[in-house]
Amino acid sequence: MEHGASSVPAALPYYVAFSQLLGLTVVAVTGAWLGLYRGGIAWEGSLQFNVHPLCMVIGMIFLQGDALLVYRVFRKEAKRTTKILHGLLHVAALIIALVGLVAVFDYHKKKGYADLYSLHGWCGITVFILYLVQWLMGFSFFLFPGASFSLRSRYRPQHIFFGAAIFLLSVGTALLGLKEALLFKLGTKYSTFEPEGILANVLGLLLVCFGVVVLYILAQADWKRPSQAEEQALSMDFKTLTEGDSPSPQ
Secondary structure (H helix, E strand, O other), rough: OOHHHOHHHOHHHHHHHHHHHHHHHHHHHHHHHHHHHOOOOOOHHHHHHHHHHHHHHHHHHHHHHHHHHHHHOOOOOOOOHHHHEEEEEEEHHHHOOOOOOHHHHHHHHHOOOOOOOOOOHHHHHHHHHHHHHHHHHHHHHOOOOOOHHHHHHHHHHHHEEEEEEEHHHHHHHHHHHHHHHHHHHHHHHHHHHOHHHHHHHHHHHHHHHHHHHHHHHHOOHOOOOOOOOHHHHHHHHHHHHHHHOOOOOO
């Protein structure tokens, strides 16, 4: 019975593999778009701006999505190991996204452009701040040893909800930025099915598909990581030590 409860659901590996194929394709198509139609990337000169979309897609979309899937993929590993991997992927996403933000702000400063005037800019900085706060809260409650069992239990549903919500907002913000970049460069030519516009539209659809697949995997209750017997015992011991509760005879 225990073996059946901890086995991997039959369809889960296929959905996870599909999500990774989509995610890597999103990154590759982003690179192709920037290389073919925007001149590539560089930290200096006019190509510095291109660092921004590439870093945001890698960090706020691909790596953030993978961090959310950690608890579905690593079902039998030690819970603390899984937590650390989950946290590290989010750290990597934050660092890469921060590089993307620095690139665009530095580019705007050199060119004398205004910052944060568009809907994309407002949504982008809001999502990044929410993501940073989400990580700090997650670290404080789930990795830092000072949080009590009851606090962790009460905060966990909020952490899960905001994790999925921030990921969804990240995808939406990327779509806003993609549309903004196309309108700035192509203008009215966008409606004439320019090759760059078509490729960027494909990229937008891939972003949506990646987001939908990740959220679908997260939404399946029977695909959640099952609690291991030792984890349940440790949870009861931790609760007893921190709150003075007596473990249930069950």
